[in-house]
Amino acid sequence: MNDPQKVIEIVSLARSGSEKAFSELVDIYASRLFGYFYRLTGNRDDSNELLSELFLKMVEKIGSCRPETFEPWLFRIASNLFTDYLRSKKRREKMLSRIEEQVQSETEPPPRGDLMTDKLTRQIQRLEPETAEIIIMRYYSQLSFEELAKLRNEPVGTVLSKVHRGLKKLRQLMEESDNGK
Amino acid sequence: MENKKEDIDNLLSRFYSPDQAEQIKNDITQGEQLFDGYRAPQPQENIINHIKLNIGRKRRHTGILHVLVKTIAVAAVVLVASYLLMENTATQKPAVNNVQNSYRAALARTDNSITALEKEAQLLGSEVMAVRLGEDNGTNEQLSDSVGNVETEIIDTENFFWKG
16 A cells, blocks of 8 residues: 555646656556456456556646545546446447347357456456446545545445445355356 | 555444444455455556556647647737737827817916906006006095005906916
8 A cells, every 4th residue: 555645745746747756656556447447347458448548637637636635536537437438338339239130140249358357357247337336446446435435425324335235245246156156 | 455544343333233333344354355366467567658658748748738828828918918008008199189188278278367367457557557647636535545446456466367
């Protein structure tokens, strides 16, 4: 875990235009944010793309962020990017299914996404997207429940309950998968 | 991944009974341990380098744009200020002319008054002379009063004259 004071200093430097500070922020957050995107999308390429987009947005908008609340701010952008991604994915899938209907192919549809997706990610994909996002954000952002509630504009009790139910459901899915269900 | 700067026990006690709180804490801990057990892949080194390169480009691009926007803003301010200044000068000229005209008219009016007063003073002066030349015996009281009146009038006129 990074020293919050050090992060504040780096963010302040980045706000004043230091390229080195931006690079340091990439080094600090790339791994966790890649994990966040990977768990949600189950796809390496999409995660890489989202990660690049996120850091460019960070550079563009860092002036509007207070250094003390950088982490929730960054994960809020990540969450918005993921929401946009889901929307465009749904549009893409709709379009694909229409094409498939037109072609009426009898062959199996080609697998989408990353074939190497691990078991945990596959089970996460079976959760409701909102539930998946909240438990993944909780884990990868390292935000407290209070911070998470503020970020999502929800009461802390609601967030606590959603995370609890989500993680419980995930554990159940993992156990079922182990038992071959 | 080790979390977080919070007192989870205290938080749970606000919403749940001690037994429930304990159960929920266990569920959350075990759930998060799944993530510890199945580590997500790391982003590739070349992707990170590519991102850093793009950030550098973006920064320079944003920097140039920033300077451009600033320059345009300053130029716009200068243009607007010059325009306003010219506009003010144009509207102020007639005002100055008006003041000058009024000033000249006032001067002309004063000149006229002075001329009239001078004429009156001259007239009164010659009248006094005529009266003085005509007072042979000097005993005529009415004449003496008239002279006194005329002199008073002269003094008044002179006073009025100097007061403007």
